[in-house]
Amino acid sequence: MRNNRKRTGKPMAEPAPAPVTQMSVHPSLSYVIPTEFVDLPSQGIFYPEDHPLHNKDCIEIKYMTAKEEDILSSQSMLEKGVAIKRLLESIVVDQEVDVDTLLTCDVDAILISARASAYGSEYKASVICSNCFETVNFSYNLNNKTHGGLFQDKKFLKENNIEFDQEKRRFNIVLPSSKLKVGVRLLSNSDDEKYQLSEAQKNNSITFTLSSIVVSVQDLEEQDVVQSFINAMPAQDSRFLRNTYLKLAPLVQLTHLVKCGNCGHEDRREVPLNAGFFWPE
The missing domain is CATH 3.30.2220 (rbstp2171)
Incomplete structure (x- = not known):
């Protein structure tokens, strides 16, 4: 996710209904892990012809589970800088996709959708008022993201x-x-x-x-x-x-009209994504 990148975005189309992947947890259980389709900001235009996402406008990912939470909380993976890569490898359904080749903008879209389906679309954030410099807390609906570029x-x-x-x-x-x-x-x-x-x-x-x-x-x-x-x-x-x-x-754009409770100043700001993005209270 890219903070402070100013770009005009267009509202995304309504996401396709999430199908259910045929991934049985255990033969004795009827539960299967659900999946969803994520719209790609790149629209697949920039992938070569031999890439699985060539000219594809969406990608299928599975919902996060306790296994993915283990990945995101692994101190070893975090220190090595590979936690996000391991997460992507775990949730992207098409195993032919090399996650290293995913464009940054498409990775951003996948991570935002994964977080929203795992913990809900509400994301609590804060910014500093550009007028009075007080901290402004607000909630942002991740489903309001747009694609820009x-x-x-x-x-x-x-x-x-x-x-x-x-x-x-x-x-x-x-x-x-x-x-x-x-x-x-x-x-x-x-x-x-x-x-x-x-x-x-x-x-x-x-x-x-x-x-x-x-x-x-x-x-x-x-x-x-x-x-x-x-x-x-x-x-x-x-x-x-x-x-x-x-x-x-291309990029995923997260902007929100923030109103300061102290001075009343309104400003459209990019939503900052911090370390608590995957760990909501």
């Missing part, structure tokens, strides 16, 4: 010299200062794990982010060529590319 907005793509490469499933963007064309891909779950685990990369967050999304320069894909340009990329191009990526990429 301008990746299919033809006007935006044209105005920013962006083309979508159907074959390679990535965007070609012409930079304003250098006038060079760079190929840009969307971040995946494995990229998030790398970022969380590397202190060196955190200390070079801008170049690391660029290295994660830029895969070609002037159609040249050699890593040394790409990295050399990233290190020498004009600051204007760097900022343009990062801002454009945030506007372009």
Whole structure:
């Protein structure tokens, strides 16, 4: 989930009714674990043809159980940064899906839906009032999430010299200062794990982010060529590319109109997702 990313979103269609997976708990019991279909913000557009989610607009996941709670409470998994990966591996029904290849936006959608079906759609959060700086507590309905991203907005793509490469499933963007064309891909779950685990990369967050999304320069894909340009990329191009990526990429958007009880100030804010997201009171 991405906090503080401003984007226009559109309301999601009503989710399909959750079917029941044929996953018997025990031969002596009639209970089976229910499943649900989660709409994918990417709509499957960015997955290659040999990927199980290629052009698929939803994915089936099973409801969380005590087993998944064990995963989320495992200190060892949390310290290693693999708890979310293990959770995804446990709840995604299609075993052909490599969860490392899931796009970040789709992972966000899966986690939000999993949490809502497990503990209910109400999520209690708090923000600091931008006017009087008092803490404002509020409840948010996770079912009110929207999908955002301008990746299919033809006007935006044209105005920013962006083309979508159907074959390679990535965007070609012409930079304003250098006038060079760079190929840009969307971040995946494995990229998030790398970022969380590397202190060196955190200390070079801008170049690391660029290295994660830029895969070609002037159609040249050699890593040394790409990295050399990233290190020498004009600051204007760097900022343009990062801002454009945030506007372009699909995402799950959680926003709420927050009213301060102290001063009455109203502001639409992004809902912060904290450590208690999977552990409601």
